[in-house]
Amino acid sequence: xxxxxxxxxxxxxxxxxxxxxxxxxxxxxxxxxxxxxxxxxxxxxxxxxxxxxxxxxxxxxxxxxxxxxxxxxxxxxxxxxxxxxxxxxxxxxxxxxxxxxxxxxxxxxxxxxxxxxxxxxxxxxxxxxxxxxxxxxxxxxxxxxxxxxxxxxxxxxxxxxxxxxxxxxxxxxxxxxxxxxxxxxxxxxxxxxxxxxxxxxxxxxxxxxxxxxxxxxxxxxxxxxxxxxxxxxxxxxxxxxxxxxxxxxxxxxxxxxxxxxxxxxxxxxxxxxxxxxxxxxxxxxxxxxxxxxxxxxxxxxxxxxxxxxxxxxxxxxxxxxxxxxxxxxxxxxxxxxxxxxxxxx
Amino acid sequence: xxxxxxxxxxxxxxxxxxxxxxxxxxxxxxxxxxxxxxxxxxxxxxxxxxxxxxxxxxxxxxxxxxxxxxxxxxxxxxxxxxxxxxxxxxxxxxxxxxxxxxxxxxxxxxxxxxxxxxxxxxxxxxxxxxxxxxxxxxxxxxxxxxxxxxxxxxxxxxxxxxxxxxxxxxxxxxxxxxxxxxxxxxxxxxxxxxxxxxxxxxxxxxxxxxxxxxxxxxxxxxxxxxxxxxxxxxxxxxxxxxxxxxxxxxxxxxxxxxxxxxxxxxxxxxxxxxxxxxxx
Numbered sequence: 001x002x003x004x005x006x007x008x009x010x011x012x013x014x015x016x017x018x019x020x021x022x023x024x025x026x027x028x029x030x031x032x033x034x035x036x037x038x039x040x041x042x043x044x045x046x047x048x049x050x051x052x053x054x055x056x057x058x059x060x061x062x063x064x065x066x067x068x069x070x071x072x073x074x075x076x077x078x079x080x081x082x083x084x085x086x087x088x089x090x091x092x093x094x095x096x097x098x099x100x101x102x103x104x105x106x107x108x109x110x111x112x113x114x115x116x117x118x119x120x121x122x123x124x125x126x127x128x129x130x131x132x133x134x135x136x137x138x139x140x141x142x143x144x145x146x147x148x149x150x151x152x153x154x155x156x157x158x159x160x161x162x163x164x165x166x167x168x169x170x171x172x173x174x175x176x177x178x179x180x181x182x183x184x185x186x187x188x189x190x191x192x193x194x195x196x197x198x199x200x201x202x203x204x205x206x207x208x209x210x211x212x213x214x215x216x217x218x219x220x221x222x223x224x225x226x227x228x229x230x231x232x233x234x235x236x237x238x239x240x241x242x243x244x245x246x247x248x249x250x251x252x253x254x255x256x257x258x259x260x261x262x263x264x265x266x267x268x269x270x271x272x273x274x275x276x277x278x279x280x281x282x283x284x285x286x287x288x289x290x291x292x293x294x295x296x297x298x299x300x301x302x303x304x305x306x307x308x309x310x311x312x313x314x315x316x317x318x319x320x321x322x323x324x325x326x327x328x329x330x331x332x333x334x335x336x337x338x339x340x341x342x343x344x345x
Numbered sequence: 346x347x348x349x350x351x352x353x354x355x356x357x358x359x360x361x362x363x364x365x366x367x368x369x370x371x372x373x374x375x376x377x378x379x380x381x382x383x384x385x386x387x388x389x390x391x392x393x394x395x396x397x398x399x400x401x402x403x404x405x406x407x408x409x410x411x412x413x414x415x416x417x418x419x420x421x422x423x424x425x426x427x428x429x430x431x432x433x434x435x436x437x438x439x440x441x442x443x444x445x446x447x448x449x450x451x452x453x454x455x456x457x458x459x460x461x462x463x464x465x466x467x468x469x470x471x472x473x474x475x476x477x478x479x480x481x482x483x484x485x486x487x488x489x490x491x492x493x494x495x496x497x498x499x500x501x502x503x504x505x506x507x508x509x510x511x512x513x514x515x516x517x518x519x520x521x522x523x524x525x526x527x528x529x530x531x532x533x534x535x536x537x538x539x540x541x542x543x544x545x546x547x548x549x550x551x552x553x554x555x556x557x558x559x560x561x562x563x564x565x566x567x568x569x570x571x572x573x574x575x576x577x578x579x580x581x582x583x584x585x586x587x588x589x590x591x592x593x594x595x596x597x598x599x600x601x602x603x604x605x606x607x608x609x610x611x612x613x614x615x616x617x618x619x620x621x622x623x624x625x
Contacts, residue, residue: 158552160572161583165590168600170552170571177525178557197509198521198552198571205522219509219518219549224576229431229511243514244427253426255515305526306487308519309480310426314449 003046004265010039043264050214053237055246056222058214059193060156063268065275067094067109067152070192073275074282075100075107081141083134087167090131092122092155093203095138100150101283106142108135108203109152112193125194126159129172132202136179139187148186148286151203156221158199173202180205181305186289186297188282190260191215191247192267207301208285209255211247212274213262218245255308257285371395387608396544396566396607400446401453401470404503408611409457409466416455417465419488423450423481427514435512442473450481451506454489456496460615462622464501465493471505471545478550479510483520486554487527490538494530499537499621501614504555507573508548521553528557537621539614542567542601547590560617561601564610569595 014035021028050058058064071078071094080096083089094109112125119125135151142149158169180187180203189206195217211217220228222240227233244250247259260278263270289297369380374393383390387407388397399407405414422439429435443449451473457466467489469476486502493500509517531538540558542551545568552571555561563569570590577583588594592604605613 157580158571159581160577161581162585162589164572165570165594166598168556168595168598170547171556171600173552173571174521174525174554174556177522177553178529181522181526182529197518198549201518201521202552205525217515219514220511224579225431225511227575227579231432239431242427242429242431243511245514250515253515255519302526302530305519305523308516308523309484310424310513310516311421311480311484312424314420314422 007039007043007046007265010035010042014039040264047264047266051237051241052216052244052246052249053222053240055214056216056240058266059216061266061268062112062114064193065267065271066114067111067154067192069271070152070275070278071098071107071109073271074279075105078107081138084130084137086133087130090123090128090134092125092159093127093131093135095134097147100286101279103286104145104147105286106138106147106149107152108138108149110155110200110203112154123159125155126157127155127199127202128159128164129167129169132158132169132172132176135203136176139179139183139185143183143185146185148188148289149183149206150282150286151187151189151206153189153191153195153200153204153217154193155196155199156194157196158202170198173198176202177205181301182298184294184298186286186292187301188285188289190278190282191217191256195245196221205305207289207297207304208257210258210260210278210281210285211250211256212260212267212278213247214266215247216240216245217247217250217256218243389607396564398471398505398544399607400472401448401468404468405453405455405457405466407607408501408503408614409459409464410461413458414455414466415457416453417488417492418449418452418454418485421449421481421484423479423510423513425512426480426516427512429512429514431512438474438512446470446473448473450479450485451476452482452485454485454492456492459611459618462615462618463496463498464618465489465496465498466501466503468503469505469550471507474510475508476504476506476550477508477510477517478506478520479513479517480520482510483517483523486524490524490527490531493536494534497534497536499539499618500531501539501541502554502558503541503543504546504550505543506547506550506555507545508550518549521549524554525557528554535624537624539617541610542569542592542595544568547571547573556600560603562610562613562617563592563595563601563604565592565604565606567592567595567604569600 017028017032075098078096078098094111096107098107113119113122139149187206189204189209191211222236225239226235250256251259263273267274368377370377371390373395376392378392388399425435452469454467490500537559540555540561543564546555547570568590595601596604
């Protein structure tokens, strides 16, 4: 985004002016205040009108806080546990014990790399079968001691390729979903960046699901959808909009429980502020979930997933589609929320 | 579904529209073969042994006791929650697929017997938007498993799917979680789930319900895998072996229990169900 770069440039200039101001005793404070105001205004303008595609870009921004940044700022004493006890240790998915607000939790977190070296080690954040199997092992460990599980989701997708298939990546994802659906301890999931399809959902079957404001969560990448459905890769922007993959859309569709606000410009502008917004939400949700009896918790989790889906009685299609045409764009979200109510729920 | 036409897979042909001609040309061997003989031969080319797709009706007929199938599918269809439009609207795609197949969506669920053993059977139809799993398929699979729990009988799922239905976005993805959650109930009830993977069983279907069978059987010629060949070449540009994601590959790597010829599948199920008579 070139606009983003312009704003960063302006920010640097203001910093320079501030230094000048301090050094030479020339009073530039009036100018500086004016420019700072202008910067905030411009940034607000730029970020109040983000397209879905621009949010995809922010969600993938390598400056964005990654799992380890949250682990450092939001949790205490992370004690990492390694390995799936079968094949190896996936560095794209980290597991371990930590304290959150003075209480022990099990962390299951997808970690991308920032440097080339780190990306090589972490497979660009793409989880492999040994990662999902390690996650299941960690979650079952948590269950034995009634530690709640917090998962941090951030992956372009599960790692495709021969070695993954040879270790049954699909089966590993399926087994993780099955395990989470029955896990007798609370689970809270947070999509902190990219929620890439089955590779993300595999650690996202939870009692509560939160998303950061600029995170995305989708059945397929916009590029993949453009290639398959539009047969043109450069239709990714349209695909991003059609997939309704932003936190705001998914909240409106009733598919997630909450959206955590990010600092203006994105979470990478201020890690501490992002954590300050996220931490109380997670702590609050865990308190709420802990107060439920375990059977009650599992019942509610089951009902949540049993009810998910959007369909209608057979044969109502003609009326429905003609009435849909009358629905104005503002009402579309409402219509979708209504249709989200499963007849079975 | 051009994504499955890669030459290195065992090729299969979808009859786009029924026609009245008596002969068909096998796209694998180029031989002109008599259609009735193809049908009598389990929809396998009598000349070269190539497997052709089965429609839901053909598949059910091949597996269950004659006239035993009772369609119990819920009376529902896709409702386009995202108002999705790509080159064409999702609504149009659904209507076209319904017209082509005569089905409300890509799956049919019913009660049946296999050599007198009662089962609940769910069968996917690849002709319906690539057998993709959206909200309707997820609901029908759960309905099937819940019926099996009520009836105290085994559940059998025949998969033929490219994966999650993209046009329903996250609703489709979450069907993986939904079917897994209900599958857990079937296990709690102590009832067997037999998963049959046919050409193709991939993406979100392979990474959820299809891989959660107590017993997983692949039909000979099945393509089994998570990420399609094109996705892999697009994402990590890896060279792929010729047998990649074939039934043999899945079997060799321990992802499935058995590989069975199409013509033997009913007999296979019959003997397998025999072991569970006392359970169900």
